[in-house]
Amino acid sequence: MKVFLALSKNYFRQVISLINNMKPSPKVLVTSSDEEVEVLCKHFGFEFRKLMEVQSIEELHNYDMAILALAEDSENISMFKIIKSFNIPIVIALLHNKDNRDIFISEGVHYIIDENEYINANLSTMLLPDTWVFITPISLVPKIKVAFYRVLRRALLGISYDDVKYLLSKLNLNIYVEFFNRFGNRTTGHVLAAGDYIVVSGFEDDVNKAVKELEKLFRKYEEIQASRILQQIKTKEYG
Amino acid sequence: MKFLRHGNRNIGIAGLSLGEVRKAGRVIADKMFSERYVLFYGFPSKRIIMRTKVFYVDPPLIRGKAMKVAIKLIHQPIVVIINAESNCINKDLVEKSIDEIESGEYAIHMSIPYTSTKLEMLYRKATSILLNIFPNVNLPNYPSYSLIVGVRKYFDLDEDTLWNYEHLATFMALLDGKTKVRIDDSNCKDNVQPVFSGMEELFIKSMLKSIIRLAMRRNIIERNIGLELLKEIEVNMQ
Numbered sequence: 434m435k436v437f438l439a440l441s442k443n444y445f446r447q448v449i450s451l452i453n454n455m456k457p458s459p460k461v462l463v464t465s466s467d468e469e470v471e472v473l474c475k476h477f478g479f480e481f482r483k484l485m486e487v488q489s490i491e492e493l494h495n496y497d498m499a500i501l502a503l504a505e506d507s508e509n510i511s512m513f514k515i516i517k518s519f520n521i522p523i524v525i526a527l528l529h530n531k532d533n534r535d536i537f538i539s540e541g542v543h544y545i546i547d548e549n550e551y552i553n554a555n556l557s558t559m560l561l562p563d564t565w566v567f568i569t570p571i572s573l574v575p576k577i578k579v580a581f582y583r584v585l586r587r588a589l590l591g592i593s594y595d596d597v598k599y600l601l602s603k604l605n606l607n608i609y610v611e612f613f614n615r616f617g618n619r620t621t622g623h624v625l626a627a628g629d630y631i632v633v634s635g636f637e638d639d640v641n642k643a644v645k646e647l648e649k650l651f652r653k654y655e656e657i658q659a660s661r662i663l664q665q666i667k668t669k670e671y672g
Numbered sequence: 673m674k675f676l677r678h679g680n681r682n683i684g685i686a687g688l689s690l691g692e693v694r695k696a697g698r699v700i701a702d703k704m705f706s707e708r709y710v711l712f713y714g715f716p717s718k719r720i721i722m723r724t725k726v727f728y729v730d731p732p733l734i735r736g737k738a739m740k741v742a743i744k745l746i747h748q749p750i751v752v753i754i755n756a757e758s759n760c761i762n763k764d765l766v767e768k769s770i771d772e773i774e775s776g777e778y779a780i781h782m783s784i785p786y787t788s789t790k791l792e793m794l795y796r797k798a799t800s801i802l803l804n805i806f807p808n809v810n811l812p813n814y815p816s817y818s819l820i821v822g823v824r825k826y827f828d829l830d831e832d833t834l835w836n837y838e839h840l841a842t843f844m845a846l847l848d849g850k851t852k853v854r855i856d857d858s859n860c861k862d863n864v865q866p867v868f869s870g871m872e873e874l875f876i877k878s879m880l881k882s883i884i885r886l887a888m889r890r891n892i893i894e895r896n897i898g899l900e901l902l903k904e905i906e907v908n909m910q
Contacts (some may be wrong), residue, residue, distance in 0.1 A: 505730070505741075506727070506730070507727070507729075507741040507744045507745055508744065510727075510745060511744050511745060511747065514747055529730065530728050530730050532728040533727060533728055535726065536725050536726060536727055539725060540725075
Protein backbone atom coordinates (compact mmCIF):
# COMPACT_ATOMS: atom_id res chain seq x y z
CA MET A 434 0.00 0.00 0.00
CA LYS A 435 1.17 3.53 -0.80
CA VAL A 436 0.13 6.44 1.41
CA PHE A 437 0.56 10.16 0.74
CA LEU A 438 0.66 12.35 3.88
CA ALA A 439 0.38 16.13 4.16
CA LEU A 440 1.22 16.71 7.81
CA SER A 441 1.66 19.59 10.20
CA LYS A 442 3.94 19.12 13.17
CA ASN A 443 1.02 18.78 15.60
CA TYR A 444 -0.29 15.56 14.06
CA PHE A 445 3.02 13.89 13.25
CA ARG A 446 3.16 11.65 16.32
CA GLN A 447 -0.41 10.39 15.98
CA VAL A 448 -0.33 9.58 12.29
CA ILE A 449 3.17 8.07 12.22
CA SER A 450 2.52 5.81 15.23
CA LEU A 451 -0.51 4.47 13.35
CA ILE A 452 1.46 3.84 10.19
CA ASN A 453 4.28 2.09 12.05
CA ASN A 454 1.74 -0.42 13.38
CA MET A 455 0.37 -1.27 9.92
CA LYS A 456 1.33 -4.68 8.52
CA PRO A 457 2.68 -5.02 5.87
CA SER A 458 4.30 -1.63 6.33
CA PRO A 459 3.22 0.84 3.61
CA LYS A 460 5.30 3.12 1.44
CA VAL A 461 4.96 6.65 2.77
CA LEU A 462 5.52 10.04 1.13
CA VAL A 463 5.32 13.09 3.40
CA THR A 464 4.96 16.80 2.61
CA SER A 465 4.81 19.65 5.05
CA SER A 466 5.48 23.35 5.49
CA ASP A 467 7.16 22.76 8.86
CA GLU A 468 10.90 22.17 9.23
CA GLU A 469 10.33 19.91 12.23
CA VAL A 470 8.54 17.37 10.10
CA GLU A 471 11.43 17.25 7.64
CA VAL A 472 13.85 16.42 10.47
CA LEU A 473 11.56 13.72 11.87
CA CYS A 474 11.11 12.16 8.43
CA LYS A 475 14.87 11.79 8.09
CA HIS A 476 14.94 10.06 11.48
CA PHE A 477 12.21 7.58 10.53
CA GLY A 478 13.45 7.11 6.97
CA PHE A 479 10.40 8.42 5.15
CA GLU A 480 10.55 10.16 1.79
CA PHE A 481 10.01 13.93 2.18
CA ARG A 482 9.06 16.53 -0.43
CA LYS A 483 8.40 20.25 -0.08
CA LEU A 484 4.91 21.68 -0.65
CA MET A 485 5.93 23.39 -3.87
CA GLU A 486 7.19 20.15 -5.42
CA VAL A 487 3.97 18.15 -4.98
CA GLN A 488 2.53 19.31 -8.31
CA SER A 489 5.35 17.67 -10.24
CA ILE A 490 5.44 14.24 -8.52
CA GLU A 491 4.12 11.87 -11.19
CA GLU A 492 4.31 8.82 -8.92
CA LEU A 493 1.20 10.02 -7.12
CA HIS A 494 -0.93 8.38 -9.85
CA ASN A 495 -0.09 5.01 -8.26
CA TYR A 496 -0.92 5.97 -4.66
CA ASP A 497 -3.83 4.33 -2.84
CA MET A 498 -4.57 6.84 -0.11
CA ALA A 499 -3.98 10.47 0.83
CA ILE A 500 -4.32 11.94 4.31
CA LEU A 501 -4.48 15.74 4.62
CA ALA A 502 -3.72 16.91 8.16
CA LEU A 503 -2.26 20.39 7.75
CA ALA A 504 -2.63 23.13 10.34
CA GLU A 505 -5.44 25.10 8.65
CA ASP A 506 -8.57 24.40 6.63
CA SER A 507 -7.47 26.63 3.76
CA GLU A 508 -4.17 24.75 3.47
CA ASN A 509 -6.01 21.43 3.34
CA ILE A 510 -8.31 22.66 0.57
CA SER A 511 -5.52 24.10 -1.55
CA MET A 512 -3.51 20.88 -1.12
CA PHE A 513 -6.54 18.84 -2.20
CA LYS A 514 -6.92 21.00 -5.31
CA ILE A 515 -3.34 20.17 -6.27
CA ILE A 516 -3.80 16.42 -5.70
CA LYS A 517 -7.14 16.28 -7.52
CA SER A 518 -5.61 15.62 -10.91
CA PHE A 519 -3.79 12.47 -9.67
CA ASN A 520 -7.10 10.64 -8.99
CA ILE A 521 -6.13 9.06 -5.68
CA PRO A 522 -9.02 6.69 -4.77
CA ILE A 523 -9.28 7.53 -1.04
CA VAL A 524 -8.72 11.04 0.33
CA ILE A 525 -9.18 11.78 4.05
CA ALA A 526 -9.10 15.37 5.31
CA LEU A 527 -8.97 16.83 8.80
CA LEU A 528 -11.56 19.53 9.53
CA HIS A 529 -10.86 22.33 12.01
CA ASN A 530 -13.88 24.61 11.68
CA LYS A 531 -17.29 22.90 11.76
CA ASP A 532 -18.87 25.39 9.35
CA ASN A 533 -16.41 24.53 6.57
CA ARG A 534 -17.74 20.99 6.16
CA ASP A 535 -19.82 21.99 3.10
CA ILE A 536 -16.89 23.40 1.15
CA PHE A 537 -14.87 20.22 1.75
CA ILE A 538 -17.74 18.10 0.40
CA SER A 539 -18.29 20.33 -2.62
CA GLU A 540 -14.59 20.18 -3.52
CA GLY A 541 -14.83 16.39 -3.48
CA VAL A 542 -13.01 15.10 -0.39
CA HIS A 543 -14.13 11.53 0.30
CA TYR A 544 -13.89 11.33 4.09
CA ILE A 545 -13.85 14.12 6.66
CA ILE A 546 -12.69 13.87 10.27
CA ASP A 547 -14.02 16.60 12.55
CA GLU A 548 -11.49 17.25 15.28
CA ASN A 549 -13.31 19.98 17.19
CA GLU A 550 -16.40 17.83 17.67
CA TYR A 551 -14.63 15.89 20.43
CA ILE A 552 -13.26 18.99 22.15
CA ASN A 553 -16.67 20.61 21.98
CA ALA A 554 -18.45 17.52 23.37
CA ASN A 555 -15.99 17.08 26.23
CA LEU A 556 -16.26 20.72 27.28
CA SER A 557 -20.01 20.97 26.97
CA THR A 558 -20.68 17.89 29.12
CA MET A 559 -18.78 19.66 31.89
CA LEU A 560 -20.10 23.18 31.35
CA LEU A 561 -23.71 22.54 30.35
CA PRO A 562 -25.60 20.28 32.75
CA ASP A 563 -29.18 19.26 31.95
CA THR A 564 -28.61 19.39 28.18
CA TRP A 565 -28.12 16.65 25.61
CA VAL A 566 -24.67 16.41 24.01
CA PHE A 567 -24.31 14.44 20.77
CA ILE A 568 -21.19 12.91 19.34
CA THR A 569 -20.38 10.62 16.40
CA PRO A 570 -17.61 8.34 17.73
CA ILE A 571 -16.08 7.64 14.31
CA SER A 572 -16.92 10.37 11.84
CA LEU A 573 -16.21 8.10 8.86
CA VAL A 574 -19.29 6.07 9.90
CA PRO A 575 -21.77 8.92 10.25
CA LYS A 576 -24.90 6.89 11.06
CA ILE A 577 -23.79 5.83 14.55
CA LYS A 578 -24.40 8.37 17.28
CA VAL A 579 -24.02 8.64 21.05
CA ALA A 580 -25.95 11.04 23.27
CA PHE A 581 -24.83 12.09 26.78
CA TYR A 582 -26.88 13.76 29.46
CA ARG A 583 -25.60 15.01 32.83
CA VAL A 584 -28.36 15.41 35.40
CA LEU A 585 -28.05 18.29 37.86
CA ARG A 586 -31.18 20.33 38.62
CA ARG A 587 -33.54 17.78 37.20
CA ALA A 588 -32.47 15.35 39.90
CA LEU A 589 -34.97 17.17 42.15
CA LEU A 590 -37.83 15.76 40.09
CA GLY A 591 -37.31 12.27 41.44
CA ILE A 592 -37.54 10.32 38.20
CA SER A 593 -36.90 6.59 38.68
CA TYR A 594 -34.79 4.49 36.32
CA ASP A 595 -37.68 2.11 35.81
CA ASP A 596 -39.81 4.92 34.37
CA VAL A 597 -37.15 5.74 31.78
CA LYS A 598 -36.56 2.09 30.89
CA TYR A 599 -40.28 1.41 30.57
CA LEU A 600 -40.76 4.40 28.27
CA LEU A 601 -37.90 3.35 25.98
CA SER A 602 -38.97 -0.31 25.85
CA LYS A 603 -42.41 0.82 24.61
CA LEU A 604 -40.83 2.65 21.65
CA ASN A 605 -39.13 -0.49 20.21
CA LEU A 606 -35.93 1.25 19.08
CA ASN A 607 -32.52 -0.24 18.30
CA ILE A 608 -30.63 1.57 21.04
CA TYR A 609 -28.56 0.82 24.13
CA VAL A 610 -29.20 2.88 27.28
CA GLU A 611 -27.02 2.94 30.40
CA PHE A 612 -26.88 5.00 33.61
CA PHE A 613 -23.67 5.97 35.40
CA ASN A 614 -23.09 7.84 38.62
CA ARG A 615 -20.63 10.71 38.82
CA PHE A 616 -17.68 8.40 39.59
CA GLY A 617 -18.22 6.50 36.36
CA ASN A 618 -19.65 3.33 37.94
CA ARG A 619 -23.00 1.79 37.17
CA THR A 620 -25.74 3.23 39.36
CA THR A 621 -27.25 1.04 42.04
CA GLY A 622 -30.05 3.30 43.31
CA HIS A 623 -33.61 3.66 42.08
CA VAL A 624 -33.87 7.37 41.37
CA LEU A 625 -31.85 9.76 39.14
CA ALA A 626 -29.45 11.67 41.40
CA ALA A 627 -27.40 14.82 40.88
CA GLY A 628 -24.28 14.16 38.79
CA ASP A 629 -25.64 11.06 37.09
CA TYR A 630 -25.00 10.43 33.41
CA ILE A 631 -27.45 8.97 30.92
CA VAL A 632 -25.82 7.47 27.82
CA VAL A 633 -27.86 6.53 24.76
CA SER A 634 -26.14 4.95 21.76
CA GLY A 635 -27.32 3.46 18.49
CA PHE A 636 -28.37 4.47 14.98
CA GLU A 637 -28.78 8.20 14.37
CA ASP A 638 -32.54 8.25 13.80
CA ASP A 639 -33.30 5.99 16.77
CA VAL A 640 -31.14 8.02 19.15
CA ASN A 641 -32.80 11.26 18.02
CA LYS A 642 -36.24 9.77 18.62
CA ALA A 643 -35.31 8.43 22.06
CA VAL A 644 -33.86 11.80 23.11
CA LYS A 645 -37.04 13.56 22.03
CA GLU A 646 -39.22 11.21 24.09
CA LEU A 647 -36.99 11.47 27.17
CA GLU A 648 -37.10 15.27 26.97
CA LYS A 649 -40.90 15.07 26.87
CA LEU A 650 -40.85 12.90 30.01
CA PHE A 651 -38.67 15.40 31.86
CA ARG A 652 -40.94 18.29 30.85
CA LYS A 653 -44.00 16.47 32.12
CA TYR A 654 -42.41 15.82 35.51
CA GLU A 655 -41.42 19.50 35.68
CA GLU A 656 -45.01 20.56 35.03
CA ILE A 657 -46.29 18.32 37.82
CA GLN A 658 -43.67 19.67 40.21
CA ALA A 659 -44.52 23.27 39.31
CA SER A 660 -48.23 22.76 39.87
CA ARG A 661 -47.53 21.19 43.27
CA ILE A 662 -45.45 24.17 44.37
CA LEU A 663 -48.12 26.58 43.15
CA GLN A 664 -50.68 24.95 45.40
CA GLN A 665 -48.43 25.38 48.45
CA ILE A 666 -47.94 29.12 47.98
CA LYS A 667 -50.65 31.14 49.72
CA THR A 668 -52.04 33.85 47.47
CA LYS A 669 -54.49 36.59 48.35
CA GLU A 670 -57.53 36.96 46.20
CA TYR A 671 -58.62 40.50 45.59
CA GLY A 672 -62.07 41.68 44.55
CA MET B 673 -14.59 40.43 -26.40
CA LYS B 674 -17.71 38.40 -25.91
CA PHE B 675 -16.14 34.95 -25.74
CA LEU B 676 -13.87 36.04 -22.93
CA ARG B 677 -16.68 37.68 -21.05
CA HIS B 678 -18.75 34.51 -20.90
CA GLY B 679 -16.04 31.93 -20.82
CA ASN B 680 -13.51 31.13 -18.10
CA ARG B 681 -10.75 33.63 -17.58
CA ASN B 682 -7.73 32.91 -15.40
CA ILE B 683 -9.15 34.94 -12.54
CA GLY B 684 -10.28 34.03 -9.04
CA ILE B 685 -12.49 36.24 -6.91
CA ALA B 686 -12.98 36.32 -3.15
CA GLY B 687 -15.51 38.45 -1.30
CA LEU B 688 -14.76 39.23 2.34
CA SER B 689 -17.65 39.80 4.69
CA LEU B 690 -18.50 39.92 8.37
CA GLY B 691 -21.91 38.33 7.92
CA GLU B 692 -23.83 40.08 5.13
CA VAL B 693 -23.53 40.03 1.36
CA ARG B 694 -25.13 42.99 -0.43
CA LYS B 695 -24.99 44.26 -4.02
CA ALA B 696 -21.49 42.88 -4.49
CA GLY B 697 -22.88 39.32 -4.23
CA ARG B 698 -23.90 39.54 -7.89
CA VAL B 699 -20.38 40.41 -8.94
CA ILE B 700 -18.95 37.44 -7.04
CA ALA B 701 -21.46 35.02 -8.59
CA ASP B 702 -20.46 36.06 -12.15
CA LYS B 703 -19.38 33.14 -14.34
CA MET B 704 -16.54 35.19 -15.82
CA PHE B 705 -14.44 34.11 -12.83
CA SER B 706 -13.22 30.53 -12.76
CA GLU B 707 -12.91 30.41 -8.94
CA ARG B 708 -15.45 32.12 -6.72
CA TYR B 709 -15.46 32.28 -2.93
CA VAL B 710 -17.21 34.16 -0.17
CA LEU B 711 -15.14 34.32 3.03
CA PHE B 712 -16.89 35.09 6.31
CA TYR B 713 -14.52 36.46 8.92
CA GLY B 714 -17.11 37.52 11.49
CA PHE B 715 -19.77 35.68 13.46
CA PRO B 716 -22.65 35.27 10.98
CA SER B 717 -25.92 34.95 12.90
CA LYS B 718 -27.60 32.39 10.65
CA ARG B 719 -26.46 29.72 8.26
CA ILE B 720 -26.02 31.33 4.85
CA ILE B 721 -26.92 29.52 1.64
CA MET B 722 -25.32 30.87 -1.52
CA ARG B 723 -24.49 29.83 -5.05
CA THR B 724 -20.80 30.41 -4.51
CA LYS B 725 -18.60 28.39 -2.19
CA VAL B 726 -18.58 29.69 1.38
CA PHE B 727 -15.55 29.52 3.67
CA TYR B 728 -15.37 30.49 7.35
CA VAL B 729 -12.04 31.97 8.42
CA ASP B 730 -10.37 31.18 11.74
CA PRO B 731 -9.56 33.22 13.85
CA PRO B 732 -12.49 35.61 13.24
CA LEU B 733 -12.43 39.46 12.99
CA ILE B 734 -8.91 39.61 11.50
CA ARG B 735 -9.04 41.03 7.97
CA GLY B 736 -5.37 40.45 7.17
CA LYS B 737 -5.73 36.76 7.92
CA ALA B 738 -8.90 36.55 5.78
CA MET B 739 -7.08 38.07 2.82
CA LYS B 740 -4.20 35.66 3.26
CA VAL B 741 -6.62 32.72 3.29
CA ALA B 742 -8.29 34.05 0.13
CA ILE B 743 -4.96 34.02 -1.66
CA LYS B 744 -4.27 30.48 -0.46
CA LEU B 745 -7.63 29.26 -1.78
CA ILE B 746 -7.38 30.87 -5.22
CA HIS B 747 -5.01 29.09 -7.62
CA GLN B 748 -5.29 31.55 -10.53
CA PRO B 749 -2.60 34.04 -11.65
CA ILE B 750 -4.89 37.07 -11.18
CA VAL B 751 -6.66 37.65 -7.87
CA VAL B 752 -9.65 39.90 -7.17
CA ILE B 753 -10.48 40.65 -3.53
CA ILE B 754 -13.56 42.72 -2.77
CA ASN B 755 -15.48 43.81 0.26
CA ALA B 756 -18.78 41.93 -0.10
CA GLU B 757 -20.57 44.37 2.21
CA SER B 758 -19.82 47.31 -0.09
CA ASN B 759 -22.53 49.16 -2.02
CA CYS B 760 -20.13 50.82 -4.46
CA ILE B 761 -18.83 47.88 -6.47
CA ASN B 762 -20.11 47.43 -10.05
CA LYS B 763 -19.45 44.69 -12.52
CA ASP B 764 -18.14 47.23 -15.03
CA LEU B 765 -15.66 48.70 -12.59
CA VAL B 766 -14.25 45.28 -11.73
CA GLU B 767 -14.07 44.24 -15.37
CA LYS B 768 -12.29 47.43 -16.39
CA SER B 769 -9.61 47.00 -13.74
CA ILE B 770 -9.13 43.34 -14.67
CA ASP B 771 -8.63 44.29 -18.32
CA GLU B 772 -5.89 46.73 -17.34
CA ILE B 773 -4.04 44.06 -15.43
CA GLU B 774 -4.49 41.36 -18.08
CA SER B 775 -3.04 43.70 -20.72
CA GLY B 776 0.02 44.22 -18.51
CA GLU B 777 -0.37 47.94 -17.86
CA TYR B 778 -0.43 47.58 -14.09
CA ALA B 779 0.44 44.94 -11.51
CA ILE B 780 -1.97 46.05 -8.80
CA HIS B 781 -5.12 48.15 -9.09
CA MET B 782 -7.03 49.46 -6.08
CA SER B 783 -10.08 51.71 -5.71
CA ILE B 784 -12.94 52.57 -3.32
CA PRO B 785 -11.43 53.46 0.08
CA TYR B 786 -12.78 51.52 3.06
CA THR B 787 -12.10 53.65 6.17
CA SER B 788 -13.22 55.22 9.40
CA THR B 789 -12.01 58.65 10.55
CA LYS B 790 -9.86 57.36 13.40
CA LEU B 791 -8.17 54.80 11.16
CA GLU B 792 -7.32 57.55 8.66
CA MET B 793 -5.84 59.77 11.39
CA LEU B 794 -3.57 57.05 12.68
CA TYR B 795 -2.64 55.95 9.16
CA ARG B 796 -1.40 59.48 8.35
CA LYS B 797 0.88 59.29 11.38
CA ALA B 798 2.22 55.94 10.25
CA THR B 799 2.90 57.09 6.69
CA SER B 800 4.92 60.04 7.97
CA ILE B 801 7.12 57.60 9.89
CA LEU B 802 7.52 55.39 6.82
CA LEU B 803 8.41 58.36 4.56
CA ASN B 804 11.43 59.08 6.76
CA ILE B 805 12.66 55.52 6.37
CA PHE B 806 11.80 54.88 2.69
CA PRO B 807 11.75 58.24 0.88
CA ASN B 808 11.28 56.67 -2.57
CA VAL B 809 8.15 54.64 -1.81
CA ASN B 810 4.71 56.25 -2.11
CA LEU B 811 2.10 54.36 -0.14
CA PRO B 812 -1.65 54.74 -0.93
CA ASN B 813 -3.68 57.57 0.62
CA TYR B 814 -6.13 55.48 2.59
CA PRO B 815 -5.64 52.69 5.15
CA SER B 816 -7.73 50.09 3.31
CA TYR B 817 -9.60 49.47 0.06
CA SER B 818 -12.79 47.68 -0.99
CA LEU B 819 -11.67 46.63 -4.46
CA ILE B 820 -8.23 45.10 -4.94
CA VAL B 821 -7.13 43.45 -8.18
CA GLY B 822 -3.63 42.18 -8.65
CA VAL B 823 -1.09 39.65 -9.84
CA ARG B 824 -0.94 36.77 -7.40
CA LYS B 825 2.82 36.72 -6.86
CA TYR B 826 2.85 40.07 -5.07
CA PHE B 827 0.22 38.91 -2.60
CA ASP B 828 1.91 35.60 -1.80
CA LEU B 829 3.81 36.75 1.30
CA ASP B 830 4.87 35.07 4.55
CA GLU B 831 4.10 38.13 6.67
CA ASP B 832 1.03 38.33 8.93
CA THR B 833 -1.01 41.48 9.61
CA LEU B 834 -4.18 42.23 11.50
CA TRP B 835 -5.86 44.62 9.09
CA ASN B 836 -4.28 45.87 5.82
CA TYR B 837 -2.64 43.22 3.74
CA GLU B 838 -2.90 45.19 0.48
CA HIS B 839 -0.28 47.70 1.64
CA LEU B 840 2.32 44.98 1.97
CA ALA B 841 1.61 43.87 -1.60
CA THR B 842 1.93 47.40 -2.98
CA PHE B 843 5.12 47.86 -1.00
CA MET B 844 6.58 44.71 -2.57
CA ALA B 845 5.47 45.72 -6.05
CA LEU B 846 6.93 49.23 -5.71
CA LEU B 847 10.25 47.82 -4.54
CA ASP B 848 10.45 45.76 -7.75
CA GLY B 849 10.73 49.01 -9.69
CA LYS B 850 9.52 47.75 -13.06
CA THR B 851 5.91 47.22 -12.03
CA LYS B 852 3.22 49.88 -11.81
CA VAL B 853 0.55 50.27 -9.18
CA ARG B 854 -2.64 52.21 -9.88
CA ILE B 855 -4.75 53.63 -7.09
CA ASP B 856 -8.07 55.19 -8.13
CA ASP B 857 -9.76 57.77 -5.96
CA SER B 858 -13.37 57.04 -6.85
CA ASN B 859 -16.21 59.21 -5.55
CA CYS B 860 -17.70 56.40 -3.53
CA LYS B 861 -16.45 55.55 -0.04
CA ASP B 862 -17.20 52.61 2.26
CA ASN B 863 -17.36 52.94 6.00
CA VAL B 864 -15.67 50.51 8.36
CA GLN B 865 -18.17 48.74 10.55
CA PRO B 866 -18.41 49.84 14.21
CA VAL B 867 -17.32 46.36 15.34
CA PHE B 868 -13.72 47.43 14.86
CA SER B 869 -13.85 50.65 16.90
CA GLY B 870 -11.13 50.70 19.54
CA MET B 871 -8.83 48.36 17.66
CA GLU B 872 -7.49 50.95 15.18
CA GLU B 873 -4.20 51.48 17.00
CA LEU B 874 -3.41 47.79 17.00
CA PHE B 875 -4.21 47.53 13.29
CA ILE B 876 -1.91 50.37 12.25
CA LYS B 877 0.88 49.21 14.55
CA SER B 878 0.84 45.73 13.08
CA MET B 879 0.98 47.17 9.54
CA LEU B 880 4.00 49.32 10.38
CA LYS B 881 5.79 46.42 12.01
CA SER B 882 5.18 44.02 9.16
CA ILE B 883 6.36 46.52 6.54
CA ILE B 884 9.60 47.03 8.43
CA ARG B 885 10.02 43.27 8.85
CA LEU B 886 9.51 42.81 5.11
CA ALA B 887 12.17 45.41 4.39
CA MET B 888 14.55 43.66 6.79
CA ARG B 889 14.01 40.35 5.04
CA ARG B 890 14.74 41.82 1.60
CA ASN B 891 17.89 43.57 2.93
CA ILE B 892 16.61 47.05 2.13
CA ILE B 893 17.44 48.28 5.62
CA GLU B 894 20.00 46.78 7.96
CA ARG B 895 18.92 44.41 10.67
CA ASN B 896 20.09 46.54 13.60
CA ILE B 897 18.29 49.64 12.32
CA GLY B 898 15.14 47.63 11.71
CA LEU B 899 15.10 46.22 15.24
CA GLU B 900 15.53 49.71 16.71
CA LEU B 901 12.65 51.01 14.57
CA LEU B 902 10.41 48.20 15.80
CA LYS B 903 11.13 49.27 19.38
CA GLU B 904 10.43 52.95 18.58
CA ILE B 905 7.05 52.18 17.06
CA GLU B 906 5.82 50.69 20.32
CA VAL B 907 6.55 54.03 22.06
CA ASN B 908 5.67 56.53 19.32
CA MET B 909 2.23 55.31 18.39
CA GLN B 910 0.83 55.46 21.91
